Amino acid sequence: MFQNTFTAENGEGLIALTSSFPGEIRALEVQSGKGYIIQKGVYLASQPGVVLETYLQKKLAAGLFGGEGFVMSRLSGEGIVFLEIDGSVVEYDLDEGEQIVVSTGYVAAMDESCTMELLSIKGVKNVLFGGEHLFNTVVTGPGRVFLQTMPLIGVAHALRPYMPSGGDINIDTSGD
Secondary structure (H helix, E strand, C coil), rough: CCCCCCCCCCCCCCHHHCCCCCCCEEEEEEEECCCCCEECCCCCCCCCEEEEEEECCCHHHHHHCCCCCCEEEEECCCEEEEEEEEEEEEEEECCCCCCEEECCCCCEEECCCCCCEEEEECHHHHHHHCCCCCCEEECCCCCEEECCCCCCHHHHHHHHHHHHCCCCCCCCCCCC
């Protein structure tokens, strides 16, 4: 809803950007007619010519059950945008009609020429014992897809077994 604007006064200036979670900050050039769809929380900063707006998934199921969410963001206009991507970034260039299937939550950004939908995981054993969700995300080209290798929600799930439960935290202060 609100964005800070920084302006250098009395000459050139420098802005340092940092990530709030271990990962990469990726600079992309947004051009007229070539925008991006990004996951919520990926936008970090941009030049004034970049327009950030809400983007609603056209398919309700993709929004409700896909880890990317129903409400995403669209970047358009012209200028440089900085994205905060959890973990490392893996990029794929998809040809017309080419698809990539990924676990939900791993799509950080994609060219707006790509489409996204859900693929339900078949089989009771796969759902119960596969360690995955009920759906995978399918991105169809043409365009570039940016995947994140360590989405925050995945890290939270991985750490859950090691966190104390029931509000009890036992700390040994005996010094041994």
